[in-house]
Amino acid sequence: MDTSEKTALSDAINKLWTQFLPQMRERVGILEAAAQAFAADKLSLAQHVEANDAAHKLAGALGSFGLTKGTVLARELEIMYSRENGPDPAMAARLGEIAAELRTILENRT
């Protein structure tokens, strides 16, 4: 694959990123809401499952769009939400921090 073909692939991936950005934002929104609910001791089972799913999907996708750090952070959240009894209460602040970092990563992708 020569340089022009790599550029064309990169441009096509950027177009897909634009197409799927609303979906990515929605997933991060789920994580932000779940972190807030957990901090307030109001995380429902449905919200817990939804957050685990959103973290899993972000972990699997962000790296393919060049956002390796996003994958690492989303995977950290997935591990926390995949605990049978929910996240460790000591990690409440971390849930919110990661969700905020993911939001920044999403919005700053060029």
Added chain:
Amino acid sequence: MEVISSVAHRILIIDDEDDIREVAALSLESVAGWDVVTANSGAQGLARAAECMPDAILLDVMMPGMDGPTTFRELRKNPLTARIPVLLLTAKVQASDQRRFADLGVEAVLFKPFDPLTLSNQIAGVLGWN
């Protein structure tokens, strides 16, 4: 970058996540020049596999309804699709999950996120298409 055979292989991607499916399809078409067919569920994947007889199938593990392992077993039950090589694609990285998937009898387990520039080389390497 390693040069892949110019033979236009046909590959079926089965994944319920639109973003992953489209990036994978773009990657395999653009980098390797393969003919890509897609399906957004296990059930649709079974039908597409029998219709288009791909040279290989890239199969997501976690899907609602029929998941990847169940889809794989159904593919193996059908004489038409039983011999098509299947590669699982998963975002699960725990060793216990990896062993469980490998024990199914698939050709390989590939991991999300994948690099769009090298995905086709990974697949070609596993299937001896280099």
